Amino acid sequence: MNGWKVLIVDDDPNVREIIRLYFQQHQIELFEAGGGAEALRLLEKQPVDVVVLDVMMPGIDGYETCREINKLYDCVVIMLTAKGDEFDRVLGLELGADDYMTKPFSPRELVSRMKAIFRRMLPKKPPGEEEPRTSLEYDGVAIYLDRREVVVRGEKISFRPKEFDLLAFLARSPGLVFSRDQLLEQVWGYDFVGDIRTVDVHIKKVRQKLSDFGRDCIHTVWGIGYKFEVDA
Numbered sequence: 547m548n549g550w551k552v553l554i555v556d557d558d559p560n561v562r563e564i565i566r567l568y569f570q571q572h573q574i575e576l577f578e579a580g581g582g583a584e585a586l587r588l589l590e591k592q593p594v595d596v597v598v599l600d601v602m603m604p605g606i607d608g609y610e611t612c613r614e615i616n617k618l619y620d621c622v623v624i625m626l627t628a629k630g631d632e633f634d635r636v637l638g639l640e641l642g643a644d645d646y647m648t649k650p651f652s653p654r655e656l657v658s659r660m661k662a663i664f665r666r667m668l669p670k671k672p673p674g675e676e677e678p679r680t681s682l683e684y685d686g687v688a689i690y691l692d693r694r695e696v697v698v699r700g701e702k703i704s705f706r707p708k709e710f711d712l713l714a715f716l717a718r719s720p721g722l723v724f725s726r727d728q729l730l731e732q733v734w735g736y737d738f739v740g741d742i743r744t745v746d747v748h749i750k751k752v753r754q755k756l757s758d759f760g761r762d763c764i765h766t767v768w769g770i771g772y773k774f775e776v777d778a
Contacts, residue, residue, distance in 0.1 A: 550660070551593070553577045555585040555611065556600040556626065561649075565598070568653035582606030586614055594621055596660055601627040601638065609641055616642030622663050622707050626651070639747040644708040645734070662734065663707060682717045684776040687761055689717050698759040708733070709752050712745075716764065716774035725771040745772075 552574055554565050562578050569576045577592060579585035583606050585597070597615055601608035612623055625638040625646040638646050645659055682689040688697040694710055696703045705713065711733050716724065724732070726745040734744075749772055753764050763776050 550574045550595050551577070552596045552598060552660070553579060553585060553588065553592075553594045554598045555579045555582065555603070555608070556598075557581055557603045558600070561600070561626075565653050565656070568657070572657065574657070582608065582611035582614075585611055589615065589619055593619070596622045596624065596663075598624050598626060598656065599643070601625055609637060612638060612641045612643055616706070620704075622660070624656070624659060636743055636747055639744060640751070642706055644706060682714070684717070684720070684763075687717075687756075687763060687776055689714055698756060698761050701759055703755050703759065705752070705755065709748055709755070712748050713752050713764075713774075716772065720774050720776070723767045723770050723773045728771065 552569065554562050554576060555578075556562055557580050559580070562580075566576055566578070577588060577594060579588055581603050585599070586606075589597075599608045599612055599615075603611075608625060608627075612625065615621070615623055622645075623643045625643045626649055627638070627646060628649040644663060647656065647659065680690065680692040682691065686699045689695075690697070691714060694705075694707075696705055696710065696713065712729065715729070715733050729745050749764055753762070756763055761776070763774055765773050765775050767773055
């Protein structure tokens with residue numbers, strides 16, 4: 547956790563203080579903003595690894611802030627919401643959030659979520675291989691695991707961290723079908739508390755980015771889940 551730079555964006559100073567005190571104990575560098583506009587100004591000067599972003603804020607709310615962060619910066623976004631409605635959670639994911647947590651939450655769980663995200667960003671050593679593979683190459687699709695880059699027909703495509711993790715996981719086992727529950731367990735990397743539509747939202751975004759370059763690699767197996775397969 548040493549070296550992490552985290553921005554907490556919440557208009558409630560009590561929430562920011564609770565996170566600040568916990569992070570200080572774990573040597574996590576924390577930046578704070580009381581609203582969306584302040585967060586965007588801070589990010590212009592200070593790159594961070596993670597933005598923890600409240601949804602319900604005056605002025606620029608969390609959804610709009612998430613949209614702008616997704617356009618301009620390459621960092622993990624975890625949204626905080628007091629709402630339990632499925633629509634609010636899915637909307638945050640569609641706007642580019644990598645994960646969400648429902649208030650009230652514990653700083654310990656927040657750190658666990660961040661650890662899981664960064665752990666999934668590391669190249670994996672597949673069973674039976676001496677060294678982890680650094681790339682996966684199929685017909686017109688190249689996934690560089692070490693650089694976390696995707697190149698389709700010579701064009702580099704930008705993927706959010708969770709989108710890349712999901713694509714890379716499926717691509718490691720072409721033709722195999724994984725259920726939503728399996729993808730939550732393997733890609734999100736913790737005991738996910740929420741709905742399986744999280745997977746559907748990320749699959750939709752990955753598909754859209756690939757289809758923009760004429761590749762249809764993620765296939766639905768109705769009633770079961772998803773698989774990676776590149777048609778010749």
